[in-house]
Amino acid sequence: MLRYHVINGLTVVSILILSFLDRSYDIPWWTYLILACIWILLTISGSFFIRLNYYFTALHSNKNTAKNELAISFDDGPHPEFTPQILELLKRYNAKATFFCIGKNAEANSRILQKIVAEGHTVGNHTYSHSNAFGFFGSKKVLAELQKANAVIKKITGKEMRLYRPAFGVTNPKIKKALAINGMQPIGWSVRSLDTTDRSQDAVLKRVTSNLAKGDIVLLHDTSIKTVAVLEQLLLFLQQKKMRSVTIDQLLQIEAYA
DSSP: OOOHHHHHHHHHHHHHHHHHHTTTSOOOHHHHHHHHHHHHHHHHHHHHOGGGOSSSOOBOBOTTOSSSEEEEEEESOOOTTHHHHHHHHHHHTTOOEEEEEOHHHHHHTHHHHHHHHHTTOEEEEOOSSOOTTGGGOOHHHHHHHHHHHHHHHHHHHSOOBOEEOOGGGOOOHHHHHHHHHHTOEEBOOSEEOOTTSSOOHHHHHHHHHTTOOTTBEEEEETTOHHHHHHHHHHHHHHHHTTOEEOOHHHHHTOOSBO
């Protein structure tokens, strides 16, 4: 697996070699341009595709599980209208899930957050603000986001969260540093539903279930009626396949709280 420090090192070495050779041979200028473009492409890909584990190792599934189980996860809540509907469905089908909560949404919907925990689901950190500019925040601001979200949710639930789902799936060295300071475990996914796009309910459900297997982590968002409808069909699908949804910490056999 490619890592950013390896790519950076190889890029620097390549530039030095080209510079040395350029003393004896006429190295075309576009050779440097191609090298720069490759570095930029790899860096951008590594930043936006968490499953590449380019900057740090996130956990995306547990394909070694002997049990016929997977983990459904929700980002961006709690939502005052849709999260309660999702909780009702999970309860009806005896399923557990993991909710990666935005801190400010947890503050605004504290009773729903308490209900999530009371009903045996796991909560994780999804930053405090989920700012569109989060990927450009400096180390101190990233750390403040994570710590503020942790403090808010600990005040409401008494839980000190250890699991972190990157906002927009974005990763970079500043986020890596903040996670190390906070002692948090980044969590990715193996099945991305794309339920926040304009895809239809049927298209989202098909995307989720087409290659679903034990050990998968499914990414959904508890922020729309479409996801509520998809979830019900997904839970029916799991029931038919004799599969069950557990919390991410149970699936991965790790600790969700400090």
